[in-house]
Amino acid sequence: MGKRSRVIEREEVVIRFSGDSGDGMQLTGTLFSDTAALFGNDLSTFPDYPAEIRAPQGTVGGVSGFQVHLGHSEINTPGDYSDVLVAMNPAAIKANAKWIKTGGTVIYDEGNFTEKNIEKAGYSKDPIKEERLDGYNIIAAPISALVKEALKDFGLDPKSVLRTKNMFALGMVYWLFDRKLDYTEKYFEKKFHNKPGMAEANKVALRAGYYYAETIEALSSTYKILPASIAKGTYRNIAGNAATAWGFLAASEKSGLKIFIGSYPITPATGILEELAARKDLGVKSFQAEDEIAGICTSLGASFAGNLAITSTSGPGLALKSEAIGLAVMAELPIVIVNVQRGGPSTGLPTKTEQADLMQALYGRNGECPVVVIAASTPSDCFHFAFEAARIAVEHMTPVLLLSDSYLANGTEPWRIPSMKDLPKINPPFADRSEIPFLPYKRDEEKLTRSWAVPGTPGLEHRIGGLEKTIKGTVSYVPENHEFMVNLRAEKVARVANEIPDLVTYGDNSGDILVVGWGGSYGYLLTAVRELQTEGHKVSLVNFNYINPLPKNVKDVFSKFKKILVCELNLGQFADYLRIKHQEFRYEQLNKVQGVPFTTNNIKEKCTKMLEDK
Amino acid sequence: MAETLVNKYTAKDFKSDQEVRWCPGCGDHAVLSSVQRALAELGISKEKFAFISGIGCSSRFPYYMDTYGFHSIHGRASAIASGVKTANPELSVWQITGDGDALAIGGNHFIHAIRRNVDLNIILFNNEIYGLTKGQYSPTSAKGLVTKTSPFGTVEEPFSVGELVIGARGKFFARTIDTNVALSVQIYIEAAKHTGTSVIEVLQNCVIFNDGIHDTVAGKEVRDDKTLILKQGQPMIFGKENDKGLILDGLKLRVVKLGENGITVKNILVHDAMEPNPGIQYMLANMSFPEYPVALGVIRSVPGPSYDNLVEDQIQEIQKTAKIKCMDDLLMSGSTWVVE
Numbered sequence: 001m002g003k004r005s006r007v008i009e010r011e012e013v014v015i016r017f018s019g020d021s022g023d024g025m026q027l028t029g030t031l032f033s034d035t036a037a038l039f040g041n042d043l044s045t046f047p048d049y050p051a052e053i054r055a056p057q058g059t060v061g062g063v064s065g066f067q068v069h070l071g072h073s074e075i076n077t078p079g080d081y082s083d084v085l086v087a088m089n090p091a092a093i094k095a096n097a098k099w100i101k102t103g104g105t106v107i108y109d110e111g112n113f114t115e116k117n118i119e120k121a122g123y124s125k126d127p128i129k130e131e132r133l134d135g136y137n138i139i140a141a142p143i144s145a146l147v148k149e150a151l152k153d154f155g156l157d158p159k160s161v162l163r164t165k166n167m168f169a170l171g172m173v174y175w176l177f178d179r180k181l182d183y184t185e186k187y188f189e190k191k192f193h194n195k196p197g198m199a200e201a202n203k204v205a206l207r208a209g210y211y212y213a214e215t216i217e218a219l220s221s222t223y224k225i226l227p228a229s230i231a232k233g234t235y236r237n238i239a240g241n242a243a244t245a246w247g248f249l250a251a252s253e254k255s256g257l258k259i260f261i262g263s264y265p266i267t268p269a270t271g272i273l274e275e276l277a278a279r280k281d282l283g284v285k286s287f288q289a290e291d292e293i294a295g296i297c298t299s300l301g302a303s304f305a306g307n308l309a310i311t312s313t314s315g316p317g318l319a320l321k322s323e324a325i326g327l328a329v330m331a332e333l334p335i336v337i338v339n340v341q342r343g344g345p346s347t348g349l350p351t352k353t354e355q356a357d358l359m360q361a362l363y364g365r366n367g368e369c370p371v372v373v374i375a376a377s378t379p380s381d382c383f384h385f386a387f388e389a390a391r392i393a394v395e396h397m398t399p400v401l402l403l404s405d406s407y408l409a410n411g412t413e414p415w416r417i418p419s420m421k422d423l424p425k426i427n428p429p430f431a432d433r434s435e436i437p438f439l440p441y442k443r444d445e446e447k448l449t450r451s452w453a454v455p456g457t458p459g460l461e462h463r464i465g466g467l468e469k470t471i472k473g474t475v476s477y478v479p480e481n482h483e484f485m486v487n488l489r490a491e492k493v494a495r496v497a498n499e500i501p502d503l504v505t506y507g508d509n510s511g512d513i514l515v516v517g518w519g520g521s522y523g524y525l526l527t528a529v530r531e532l533q534t535e536g537h538k539v540s541l542v543n544f545n546y547i548n549p550l551p552k553n554v555k556d557v558f559s560k561f562k563k564i565l566v567c568e569l570n571l572g573q574f575a576d577y578l579r580i581k582h583q584e585f586r587y588e589q590l591n592k593v594q595g596v597p598f599t600t601n602n603i604k605e606k607c608t609k610m611l612e613d614k
Numbered sequence: 615m616a617e618t619l620v621n622k623y624t625a626k627d628f629k630s631d632q633e634v635r636w637c638p639g640c641g642d643h644a645v646l647s648s649v650q651r652a653l654a655e656l657g658i659s660k661e662k663f664a665f666i667s668g669i670g671c672s673s674r675f676p677y678y679m680d681t682y683g684f685h686s687i688h689g690r691a692s693a694i695a696s697g698v699k700t701a702n703p704e705l706s707v708w709q710i711t712g713d714g715d716a717l718a719i720g721g722n723h724f725i726h727a728i729r730r731n732v733d734l735n736i737i738l739f740n741n742e743i744y745g746l747t748k749g750q751y752s753p754t755s756a757k758g759l760v761t762k763t764s765p766f767g768t769v770e771e772p773f774s775v776g777e778l779v780i781g782a783r784g785k786f787f788a789r790t791i792d793t794n795v796a797l798s799v800q801i802y803i804e805a806a807k808h809t810g811t812s813v814i815e816v817l818q819n820c821v822i823f824n825d826g827i828h829d830t831v832a833g834k835e836v837r838d839d840k841t842l843i844l845k846q847g848q849p850m851i852f853g854k855e856n857d858k859g860l861i862l863d864g865l866k867l868r869v870v871k872l873g874e875n876g877i878t879v880k881n882i883l884v885h886d887a888m889e890p891n892p893g894i895q896y897m898l899a900n901m902s903f904p905e906y907p908v909a910l911g912v913i914r915s916v917p918g919p920s921y922d923n924l925v926e927d928q929i930q931e932i933q934k935t936a937k938i939k940c941m942d943d944l945l946m947s948g949s950t951w952v953v954e
Contacts, residue, residue: 034949037951038951040953230953231953232953232954233952233953234946234950234951234952234953235950235951235952235953236945236948236949236950236951237949246941246944246945249941249944250941253940253941258701260697260700260701262693262697279938279944280928280929280932280933280936281932281933281936281937281938281939282938282940282941282944283929283933284929285700285701285925285929287696287697287700289693289726290693290722290723290726291722293690293693293723294690294693294696294722294723294726297686297687297690297693297694297697297723298693298694298696298697298700299697300686300694300697301666301684301693301694301695301696301697301698301699301700301701302697302698302700302701303697304664304682304684304694304697304698305664305697305698305699305701305702305705306701306702307701307702309697323687324687324690326687327686327687331684416953417945417946417950418945419942419945420940420941420942420945453682455661455662455663455664455682455698455702455705456661456662456702456704456705457661458659458660458661459661460661461660461661461680461681461682461683462682462683463630463632463676463677463679463682463683463684463685464683464684464685465667465676465677465683465684465685465686466669466685466686466687467685474632475632475677
């Protein structure tokens with residue numbers, strides 16, 4: 001299709017679609033990334049939207065963005081700086097100017113760069129000049145005017161016409177990256193199957209954008225990103241929240257337990273509740289509770305009744321759930337609490353990412369109150385760690401706190417779809433009649449797990465609760481008994497370490513710097529460390545998923561490096577935790593609390609400096 | 615039906631091996647034995663009962679029952695019990711709570727459990743005081759009550775339990791007195807048979823911190839004249855001599871004497887707990903001494919579907935025609951592509 005005078009082959013490219021929250025940027029980005037995935041690129045995406053549903057039009061606060069990073073080789077992050085920025089209004093330039101690669105391409109809708117909009121965005125006259133983007137590849141496309149022209153015979157109202165602007169822009173980007181339109185066109189047919197006129201209008205806008213790009217001189221050079229060499233299999237794109245929900249569904253099937261989620265909507269965790277609420281076909285009981293406390297309490301009740309119990313929340317909600325987590329620890333009932341972290345404290349930055357709830361997860365309860373803490377590290381591995389969280393909760397009769405974050409929750413990546421037959425079976429430690437008279441706190445000798453006697457089972461009637469008990473289940477205030485039980489509960493959680501995998505080192509097992517991360521910063525750290533390795537530096541990475549208990553080989557791994565650098569999106573919570581758990585090492589820190597992930601450069605600069613300070 | 619089942623239990627079968635630790639003379643003892651008697655008569659297998667409580671004196675209740683039990687945290691029993699019942703609608707779930715547990719710290723969960731109509735039997739021990747923390751005023755303490763935290767008398771209006779239940783669109787509300795075991799047993803059985811949230815307010819005496827708080831209506835000498843025991847389909851007549859009754863006078867209830875001013879039984883209101891419009895029931899629930907007798911018995915009992923059943927029904931309905939039957943189906947649904 002068409003002439004391409006100059007084709008530039010690239011290993012990877014970052015594209016950012018940006019506009020008003022009503023401009024449909026999330027959909028545009030999703031369609032582009034789905035097309036890239038079908039083509040065979042590896043990719044990673046990240047939506048970035050304001051907390052307000054419809055912030056004032058044209059303002060920087062109302063800018064909604066969607067970034068796609070695609071490549072011929074392995075892609076681990078949505079990318080830092082964009083090669084191509086699609087800006088639907090001046091505010092989108094304002095919000096993204098410093099994130100455009102030097103000399104990158106900016107496509108903007110000229111028709112929306114009115115005096116009023118320019119002023120709203122905080123510019124005086126010419127955003128391009130004022131941001132010193134003159135030397136960049138700037139394409140001022142009269143998108144609004146062109147869609148009006150293209151759709152003039154459709155008899156649509158002006159609003160509906162302008163709503164297709166994003167598809168015009170998408171068409172331009174498809175040309176730029178030599179992509180086919182068929183997936184997107186099929187999407188329109190499906191979405192508007194009741195409104196064939198709208199399907200056709202969107203198709204026309206998309207094609208108009210494609211041909212416009214072909215015609216204009218400025219886009220004469222296009223990019224080619226070959227498919228990545230990816231393991232064979234069937235793939236799908238998945239976001240972290242969906243993967244989390246699906247991990248629990250898989251655990252339900254593999255344990256034979258019915259699944260119950262008690263939750264209260266909270267950004268950015270709501271997607272988990274929504275995803276599970278939609279799965280009545282798989283028997284999910286979803287309970288939208290009156291508050292966060294009822295979210296966990298209904299779930300804990302369901303756990304008492306023998307269900308796989310889930311509750312999902314974000315930081316402020318976790319604070320409210322603390323007392324009930326303590327009850328779950330005391331009652332020794334399985335439950336998974338998902339905390340999709342966001343910027344805090346208090347309401348903080350509801351739609352932005354942070355890793356600052358670690359100490360809250362580990363210690364934020366009264367009394368000696370240990371729980372298993374696990375952190376997922378990519379959108380798709382949320383599936384695996386949700387499954388793991390459920391498995392450990394059930395098999396060890398303990399609450400498990402699963403940490404995700406806003407960046408994982410909303411980010412997507414291609415995921416090789418697992419087959420259920422390859423996942424391990426989960427074995428709930430149900431009590432049986434051989435245990436009559438039932439002693440609720442009698443334990444399995446190896447794991448120290450108590451048995452789960454589910455109401456409805458004859459002969460196993462028993463009472464549990466928040467008061468300290470003896471093994472028999474009798475309330476006891478005897479000093480020695482309390483200490484004994486506190487130690488037992490701690491040891492039970494500690495023994496989970498017997499069945500979690502060793503820490504994996506990315507790179508050589510010894511060297512100058514060991515970069516240490518946990519949870520969601522994995523992709524950025526890996527990208528930076530790989531670049532450092534390519535540049536010849538002796539830098540390796542470990543990224544923790546199991547936080548409490550820690551893997552057993554931490555000391556072995558740490559001891560082989562000259563320096564340890566702990567990188568996290570907080571002021572050093574994991575570094576402090578390691579200082580408690582492994583005092584024998586010295587930890588340097590790289591911290592960031594801006595509501596956004598690290599950039600590769602953040603990490604590389606720090607490492608380079610550490611390598612110089614020998 | 616329960617009546618046709620052979621009653622294989624006696625009250626004793628529901629007594630646990632735990633030593634009951636309430637104060638001697640506490641009204642809770644009578645509630646415990648009333649509940650044990652009621653359960654024995656229900657014809658439900660013992661393993662099907664789950665007793666869920668919050669925190670407070672009454673919340674120790676599950677320890678004394680030889681059933682499944684969960685003594686939880688302050689105020690949250692309604693939520694936990696809702697989870698138990700929703701997870702397994704086969705269970706007979708009882709929530710034991712007090713005026714502080716249900717109406718102060720747990721108010722939110724209490725009203726929402728009622729609104730959803732989760733099939734719970736909630737026994738609310740109302741002694742109008744905080745007992746376990748040793749004598750502070752509660753959300754049902756009468757205005758002006760002098761307690762440790764209101765040394766000059768409270769300036770707060772109390773909740774009326776019945777009003778709150780009806781306000782939360784409750785479908786079952788009953789009231790009894792701890793010492794009236796026969797009435798209590800009967801009410802607990804009614805509550806258990808009702809599908810949906812049943813709230814039973816027990817006027818319970820705290821012998822230590824609020825002794826005699828209900829004596830003005832519950833005392834042996836006065837109770838016939840100061841309480842009205844409601845019976846479905848029966849005229850609302852009370853008094854030692856059965857000579858007093860209630861009529862509707864304009865928009866208000868009024869106590870009348872039979873035989874005076876030409877009043878006969880025919881003029882007296884007939885109790886209908888099953889009337890969906892809660893108007894009269896609301897007035898009955900709010901009657902207080904000295905203007906009115908205090909209403910006891912089942913004040914409101916309106917049938918309706920329970921939350922837990924609706925949840926089950928919805929799942930079954932959707933599963934009938936669902937394309938996704940197992941996790942592999944879900945994993946492969948929607949947009950996927952194959953890498954060769």
